[in-house]
Amino acid sequence: MRDVAIVATAQRPSQIGTQLTSVELILPVVAEAVKNAGIQRQDVGFWCHGSCDYMSGQPFSFVAAVDAIGAWPPIVESHVEGDGALALYEAWVKLQTGECDIAVVFANGKTTSGPIDRILTLQADPYFVTPLWPGFDAMAALQARACLDAGVVTEEQMAEVAVRSRRDAKSNAVAHLKGDYTVDELLSGPYTTAPLRAHDCSVPVDGANAVVLAADDVARRLAKRPAWIRGIDHRIDTQRLGARSLTTSDSTRIAAEKAGVGRDKVDVAEIYAPYTHQELLLRSAMGLDATTTAINPSGGALVANPAMAAGLARFVEAAEAVFAGRADRAVAHSTSGPCLQQNLVCVMEGD
Amino acid sequence: MSGASIGSLHGDSFVAPLEVAYPYSRTVGTALSRFFTSLKEGRLEGTKGSDGRVYFPPAEFDPQTGEQLTEWVTLPETGHVVTWAWQSTPAPDQPLDRPFAWALIALDGADVPLLHAVDAGSIDAMSTGMAVKVRWAAERGNGITDIACFEPVSDVPGGRS
Structure with a gap:
């Protein structure tokens, strides 16, 4: 290699x-x-x-x-x-x-x-799902409910992801939605596609x-100080939402294992999570510990989601963390498809 | 191409229609042909996976093993909600034009649920695990939308239709 x-x-x-x-x-x-x-x-x-x-x-x-x-x-x-x-x-x-x-x-x-919510629905099953036009938000909401019902996430934890993302985005010139909010403030907002609220969905x-x-x-x-790619792997779950677990992400777990995420401490992880509950699922699937790894210090895709560029943006942010010495070891993740169907995980290291 | 005219003169300009579409029909293959034909005839048919799990709609190939699936199972019109979300403002082309729920629904006897709409009337009428049944479309032969939506099955005695 x-x-x-x-x-x-x-x-x-x-x-x-x-x-x-x-x-x-x-x-x-x-x-x-x-x-x-x-x-x-x-x-x-x-x-x-x-x-x-x-x-x-x-x-x-x-x-x-x-x-x-x-x-x-x-x-x-x-x-x-x-x-x-x-x-x-x-x-x-x-x-x-x-x-x-x-x-x-x-x-x-x-x-x-x-x-965009309608356009991305074209990524769903063309015979069984797309003709119903559910939209990406609604499919993510089905996943969020499954996670809430299973006790894998709570609405408070989801709001905490949004609060942290918007706060961290304040120091990122390319981010869009930034500012100081509280969990209570966000949870007092109405559901958009229940159980999701506006803050649960990327901008x-x-x-x-x-x-x-x-x-x-x-x-x-x-x-x-190049950001050396030490591992990179891409995995895909079945397109049938009903045929895979919506409360875990097997494709992410396998990609993270193949890329070697768990071999050493991760300083920074840039995760492409278009919905708050998905960040929690992805962290868990990659075995990332938020007490030792800075999760989406850029604010992540939640605060600015340029579809088709948001995954590469994670690589940009992770590499820049290595360039600047903020990370010796960083993870960049990208997803596509409804409910985290596809996942790409990359480990980068500085010299 | 459809039978539309190739265009006509409007003053000095020649104006021609532009239809962005695939102007041909295609086959959906043996498994989906059987499924869509049975839907048109008012039957619900799924396939059994290599691990014994029943898929509705049918899986032509096992999502876990890739094995071709050939054992068919006829299912009832009733099932339950595995997970759901509330569409407070319906969008164009969705199954219902009033607020409704999206749900993954496992038909009784099926292990792998399908995504469809539930005409519950109100978010308060929705819950995980609730019983639902198929509401057929008035006109059939249009694929998955031959199922117009699902509707709650009342637990009140005499409420079942």
Whole structure:
């Protein structure tokens, strides 16, 4: 195996209702990440993009994104119909093949330009679920009720996740929903999709981010303290909500084991949890202890969820914690699909 | 393509319709064909998994082992709520146009529940474990929406229909 690290990152502040095109969202973050790595565009051996055509309502809309990276001289590029975190996985595999030494991964999500709750329902079973149009919030609410009934979480614990996320977001320039709240204050709010309240659901925003990956000595040359990827694994549960436990996350547990999360202390964990109860489930599935691990110190996806970029944002935040020495060992997690169907877990370490 | 015209002149402009759709039909395969045909005929059929668990709707392949499932089980119209959520403001194309519950519902005799709507009238009428029964759609032959929704089964004597 080659040693592969994140050596540079960039992300744009969250916005609601942006009028920018996807290309305009991507171009500045790609340029900034390339600049932060101290490389030229021509040095990049592989480009990998994560986004969702269903969100732009146009097949092959992602092809336009090539305008943001420039196709001359000829480039090697790929697109993942999904979160940028999955594009990062593809780039990591590409670097492992030895075909290139530097890869750039980027993601964009114009989440507020369409009815995202309805659009994401297209990820559900196309014969049994999507024709009923339940929406992502309602499916998450079914999971939350199952967790509450089983005593796995409480509404107070769920509100505590929101309070901590919004408080931590105050020091994050790219976060959207920030401020000081109390559990009582949040629990006094009405249910939106019971048993979920507004604070239990992430805030859809428009955003984009980019990550530069490099292998071996190239990574050592490009970064003072690279965030070395020591383990990365992606697992998927059945799409049938009724056929899997909604009070645990087997795919997360297996991915965390394969990625080696439990081998040593984790200083920072950036978890893509679009709903408060899901953060609690994911922490438990990965065996993370909130008394020794800083959970989502960026505020997490709860305070800013640019769909298809929110998973890669976790990698950006975890890598930056390693760059800055705030973490010797960090975990980045990404999810997709209804009720945490797919989960990707990555362990990064500083030298 | 549908029989729509290819377009016409409106003043100086030629205007043509653009239908964003897959303008063809497809087969859903042997297992789902049997399931949807039986729904149209008012029967509820599931399959038995390799571990003996009964799936409704049927699983064509066992989610745990990938094994093809061929043993069919006919199920009753009654079941119970495994978990539920309250849709206070219905959205377009959902099964009901008034506040209702989403639920995972295990039919009596089934182990793996399905997601559907419960026409409970009020959130106060909902609880985990409550008994429900199928309400059939007036017109059938449209897939999973042949089940219009589920409705609570009253525990009051004489309340059962």
